[in-house]
Amino acid sequence: MPLVSIVELAxxxxxxxxxxxxxxxxAARNIVKADLRPDDLVVFAPFWADPLGRRTFGDSIATxxxxxxxxxxRFARAWEVSIRGAHDEALAGWKKVxxxxxxxxxxxxxxxxxxxxxxxxxxxxxxxxxxSVSRVDDHGEQPCPFQRGRTAGGTTVVPQGLLTPADxxxxxxxxxxxxxLHALDHRPHLCIYATPIQGATLRLRFSDVxxxxxxxxxxxxxxxxxxxxxxxxxxxxxxxxxxxxxxxxHKVGVGxxxxxxxxxxxEGKKGELTVDxxxxxxxxxxxxxxxxxxxxxxxxxxx
Amino acid sequence: xxxxDEVNEETQxxxxxxxxxxxxxxxxxxxxxxxxxxxxxxxxxAPEVVEAKAKEIRPEPxxxxxxxxxxxxxxxxxxxxxxxxxxxEKDATEEKEADGRxxxxxxxxxxxxxxxxxxxxxxDHLIGSGLGAxxxxxxxxxxxxxxxxxxxxxxxxxxxQYEKWFQLLFSxxxxxxxxxxxxxxxxxxHEHPSLMKSLFALSHMFLWNxxxxxxxxxTAFRLPGMxxxxxxxxxxxxxxxxxxxxxxxxxxxxxxxxxxxxxxxxHLACFDxxxxxxxxxxxxxxxxxxxxxxxxxxxxxxxxxxLTLETKHNAWMLPGVFVPHAILVHGxxxxxxxxxxxxxxxxxxxxxxxxxxxxxxxxxxPWLWNDTLPRIQEYVNFHLHHEYYNIEFLGRTYFGPPSxxxxxxxxxxxxxxxxxxxxxxxxxxxxxRVVGARAIGWLGETLGRAWPKPSGQDPLxxxxxxxLALAVPLAVFxxxxxxxxxxxxxxxxxxxALAIFAGRGFDLVADRIEALLKSRxxxxxxxxxxxxxxxxxxxxxAPFAVTRHSHPFGLSAYVPFFGGTAGGADLGLNxxxxxxxxxxxxxxxxxxxxxxxxxxxxxxxxxSWHRMVDEKRIPQWLRGVGSPAEATISLVHHEQHMNEVDYxxxxxxxTTAPEFVLTHxxxxxxxxxxxxxxxxxxxx
Numbered sequence: 001m002p003l004v005s006i007v008e009l010a011x012x013x014x015x016x017x018x019x020x021x022x023x024x025x026x027a028a029r030n031i032v033k034a035d036l037r038p039d040d041l042v043v044f045a046p047f048w049a050d051p052l053g054r055r056t057f058g059d060s061i062a063t064x065x066x067x068x069x070x071x072x073x074r075f076a077r078a079w080e081v082s083i084r085g086a087h088d089e090a091l092a093g094w095k096k097v098x099x100x101x102x103x104x105x106x107x108x109x110x111x112x113x114x115x116x117x118x119x120x121x122x123x124x125x126x127x128x129x130x131x132s133v134s135r136v137d138d139h140g141e142q143p144c145p146f147q148r149g150r151t152a153g154g155t156t157v158v159p160q161g162l163l164t165p166a167d168x169x170x171x172x173x174x175x176x177x178x179x180x181l182h183a184l185d186h187r188p189h190l191c192i193y194a195t196p197i198q199g200a201t202l203r204l205r206f207s208d209v210x211x212x213x214x215x216x217x218x219x220x221x222x223x224x225x226x227x228x229x230x231x232x233x234x235x236x237x238x239x240x241x242x243x244x245x246x247x248x249x250h251k252v253g254v255g256x257x258x259x260x261x262x263x264x265x266x267e268g269k270k271g272e273l274t275v276d277x278x279x280x281x282x283x284x285x286x287x288x289x290x291x292x293x294x295x296x297x298x299x300x301x302x303x
Numbered sequence: 304x305x306x307x308d309e310v311n312e313e314t315q316x317x318x319x320x321x322x323x324x325x326x327x328x329x330x331x332x333x334x335x336x337x338x339x340x341x342x343x344x345x346x347x348x349a350p351e352v353v354e355a356k357a358k359e360i361r362p363e364p365x366x367x368x369x370x371x372x373x374x375x376x377x378x379x380x381x382x383x384x385x386x387x388x389x390x391x392e393k394d395a396t397e398e399k400e401a402d403g404r405x406x407x408x409x410x411x412x413x414x415x416x417x418x419x420x421x422x423x424x425x426x427d428h429l430i431g432s433g434l435g436a437x438x439x440x441x442x443x444x445x446x447x448x449x450x451x452x453x454x455x456x457x458x459x460x461x462x463x464q465y466e467k468w469f470q471l472l473f474s475x476x477x478x479x480x481x482x483x484x485x486x487x488x489x490x491x492x493h494e495h496p497s498l499m500k501s502l503f504a505l506s507h508m509f510l511w512n513x514x515x516x517x518x519x520x521x522t523a524f525r526l527p528g529m530x531x532x533x534x535x536x537x538x539x540x541x542x543x544x545x546x547x548x549x550x551x552x553x554x555x556x557x558x559x560x561x562x563x564x565x566x567x568x569x570h571l572a573c574f575d576x577x578x579x580x581x582x583x584x585x586x587x588x589x590x591x592x593x594x595x596x597x598x599x600x601x602x603x604x605x606x607x608x609x610l611t612l613e614t615k616h617n618a619w620m621l622p623g624v625f626v627p628h629a630i631l632v633h634g635x636x637x638x639x640x641x642x643x644x645x646x647x648x649x650x651x652x653x654x655x656x657x658x659x660x661x662x663x664x665x666x667x668x669p670w671l672w673n674d675t676l677p678r679i680q681e682y683v684n685f686h687l688h689h690e691y692y693n694i695e696f697l698g699r700t701y702f703g704p705p706s707x708x709x710x711x712x713x714x715x716x717x718x719x720x721x722x723x724x725x726x727x728x729x730x731x732x733x734x735x736r737v738v739g740a741r742a743i744g745w746l747g748e749t750l751g752r753a754w755p756k757p758s759g760q761d762p763l764x765x766x767x768x769x770x771l772a773l774a775v776p777l778a779v780f781x782x783x784x785x786x787x788x789x790x791x792x793x794x795x796x797x798x799x800a801l802a803i804f805a806g807r808g809f810d811l812v813a814d815r816i817e818a819l820l821k822s823r824x825x826x827x828x829x830x831x832x833x834x835x836x837x838x839x840x841x842x843x844x845a846p847f848a849v850t851r852h853s854h855p856f857g858l859s860a861y862v863p864f865f866g867g868t869a870g871g872a873d874l875g876l877n878x879x880x881x882x883x884x885x886x887x888x889x890x891x892x893x894x895x896x897x898x899x900x901x902x903x904x905x906x907x908x909x910x911s912w913h914r915m916v917d918e919k920r921i922p923q924w925l926r927g928v929g930s931p932a933e934a935t936i937s938l939v940h941h942e943q944h945m946n947e948v949d950y951x952x953x954x955x956x957x958t959t960a961p962e963f964v965l966t967h968x969x970x971x972x973x974x975x976x977x978x979x980x981x982x983x984x985x986x987x
Contacts, residue, residue: 001842154929154951
């Protein structure tokens with residue numbers, strides 16, 4: 001029994017001394033920074049080390065789009081910054097290009113065999129210059145003005161729900177702005193927080209959108225709602241040049257889920273993209289969509 | 304009739320109709336005994352088969368306990384081999400010394416001799432209380448570095464309310480007992496009974512307000528909980544010492560104290576460690592009542608059960624320990640009596656618990672003094688339909704039934720030092736073997752087969768009692784509807800029994816080491832004792848190191864065989880709850896904030912935050928606020944279901960990068976964000 005205690009003590013001593021120093025994280029950051037491209041992904045593994053990575057790498061590298069990514073396929077390469085031999089399963093099947101050590105941190109560069117390059121990202125277009133929002137009901141279409149205000153939400157009690165963004169389009173019964181969703185997978189997803197309106201359609205018109213071979217998108221509802229599945233669906237229709245491109249139905253309970261609509265017939269064209277969100281009681285709905293160059297064989301799912 | 308039956312015939316039981324007559328007879332006997340000088344009274348011995356018959360001529364229970372500690376169970380324990388050799392030798396020596404002393408009146412002896420004699424008589428209480436006091440000292444020494452948990456904040460508030468009532472009670476008792484005084488005060492936090500909160504209040508009232516004996520108000524609030532931990536250590540020692548050996552008792556007490564989760568909870572002004580202490584105290588009181596017999600111990604068991612009910616609702620599970628045990632001990636004689644008299648004789652302690660227990664529960668909880676039945680109904684309903692909080696287990700956040708059956712065993716394995724668990728496994732296996740052998744013997748007897756029966760059986764089935772005290776609180780967590788949000792604290796009541804079996808396991812290992820030293824070395828006895836002491840110290844060095852290192856992140860710590868704190872994070876085990884870790888940011892706050900800075904306090908309860916500021920545990924220039932929108936600095940206590948707070952701060956501050964991450968063994972505990980000064984808006 002004293003021997004078991006000695007082994008336990010030795011393990012304890014090792015574990016409490018094997019802490020990754022901040023200097024190693026900083027060295028890893030320098031490796032990544034030296035060769036980072038705009039459409040590179042940066043991931044920290046294991047996921048619990050994500051705050052440590054974001055702390056050291058800063059938000060110029062750990063941007064909201066990388067940290068709160070919709071999917072991995074939009075990135076050509078990925079820098080995996082890992083400790084304790086962890087590996088992000090989302091990079092399974094990617095080709096290892098390089099691996100370097102920064103003390104206790106391993107930096108691995110992966111190449112995406114299934115990259116679909118993003119042309120336009122609707123999240124970037126949520127500005128008064130590129131987006132107009134309106135409420136459509138029996139009385140016609142009422143514009144929802146853009147307002148710069150304060151966020152709403154956040155208490156000392158959890159769960160507290162999706163934070164209503166400070167800058168948003170405000171409708172009678174809803175709003176549209178950019179937020180970060182805590183989805184059913186407990187991961188962050190940067191998305192357009194567009195509250196469906198009961199008794200009215202929420203219409204978003206994005207101008208000057210360049211179309212590719214397909215429209216990729218994802219949607220989700222705040223995790224607390226999704227963890228109790230219901231038959232209810234949120235319907236999101238996309239149309240351009242007078243034609244419906246397709247409709248995505250988000251069923252409550254599926255979590256952060258991807259969809260893909262082919263747009264080969266309008267590939268290379270530039271025009272208005274209209275998104276209609278049908279009436280629903282699901283207030284904490286969030287989605288994102290991108291136009292992409294190459295369509296892939298399967299839809300990009302959530303992680 | 305078998306010997307066992309005879310024992311059971313003689314074992315104290317209480318038919319409700321015979322209470323008065325029996326009590327009268329006991330009183331008469333007690334008076335007769337008091338007339339006999341103590342040294343001439345019969346030396347109390349183990350309640351073995353023959354001795355149990357002579358129960359009527361025994362001294363009163365308390366006297367018996369004081370006069371011969373750790374001895375009453377010696378024979379029963381020796382019979383099944385549960386006492387160590389050294390212990391038996393030691394007891395024999397002490398017995399010889401006591402017997403060799405000439406009869407002498409106590410008051411005629413010199414004071415020093417009397418003190419020594421008293422200490423010898425009370426050696427077990429001295430060891431137990433000494434260990435408990437030492438532990439309370441450790442808790443006091445580390446209390447200042449542990450922040451206030453969410454629930455503590457609520458209990459600080461409730462206790463402060465109750466304190467006002469006690470002040471009224473001491474000044475104008477008549478007014479205090481009026482409904483107008485009771486209801487507004489005792490409505491506060493009425494979902495839990497009042498005993499501990501009353502003790503927190505009284506401790507604060509006297510130790511802080513009146514006598515200024517403690518450094519912080521919080522220490523005054525927390526002290527009763529810490530003392531309860533001392534009591535748990537004391538009784539755990541006492542129980543193991545009396546059932547197995549002093550060595551087992553010491554090992555059991557140490558094993559209980561050196562569990563990181565227990566160490567954490569023992570600091571708090573909460574009810575989890577108190578109910579753990581009262582649980583084992585109640586089991587012990589019941590066992591003593593069964594062992595000694597007589598009305599006094601039975602009444603005491605009733606009172607202790609009442610206090611346990613008044614500590615926390617876990618106490619309502621205790622009948623699940625006592626009733627099966629009573630049936631095991633008395634079942635046959637009860638059936639036989641029932642057949643003869645058409646009445647079902649019930650053990651006195653159980654009757655006392657069923658009557659005095661609820662009475663004490665009502666008496667000590669002023670909120671129940673008015674509208675009693677509806678309020679009891681409200682209390683019951685609150686706990687029967689308690690909300691399910693979120694808790695992460697193996698990477699998944701659970702928030703309702705069905706709870707995973709593996710939760711309890713995995714969490715025990717992941718949080719109780721492995722050395723302790725192995726000792727427990729050895730001890731529990733040994734006792735299960737004995738229980739199993741008895742069961743086989745009983746079965747053989749019932750089936751009329753000549754199966755071997757173990758000799759020298761313990762008529763009290765103490766092993767079975769301890770196994771029940773361990774199993775009942777754990778078994779509840781195998782039910783699909785039992786909420787698991789409290790983590791290990793909700794089955795903490797099982798830990799004293801676990802520790803007692805670990806003590807027994809230690810005893811067996813020590814015996815083995817002793818035998819090896821004797822047979823394979825030429826060490827003399829003194830050196831062998833030293834070698835054994837060193838081996839014992841080494842055995843507990845890992846649990847000590849792990850427990851000490853876990854502070855003040857006891858809820859984040861996992862045992863080395865699970866990879867430590869980082870291993871727990873890898874496995875997706877809960878990292879903390881209650882927001883108490885905020886205080887651990889004090890160094891960072893002190894160096895990186897300035898007067899006027901506002902802090903979003905996240906999971907920290909307001910009363911906890913205010914107390915931390917008040918006691919200068921964090922800079923007093925900070926102002927707490929309730930949302931990131933109002934704050935220049937925002938905190939995230941890392942728990943899976945609280946990720947949304949992290950992401951909402953990205954939305955609010957437009958950055959994903961915390962300025963500081965508080966870690967324990969490299970694992971994030973709190974992320975601290977500062978609002979960027981560049982006027983950015985939104986997370987893009």
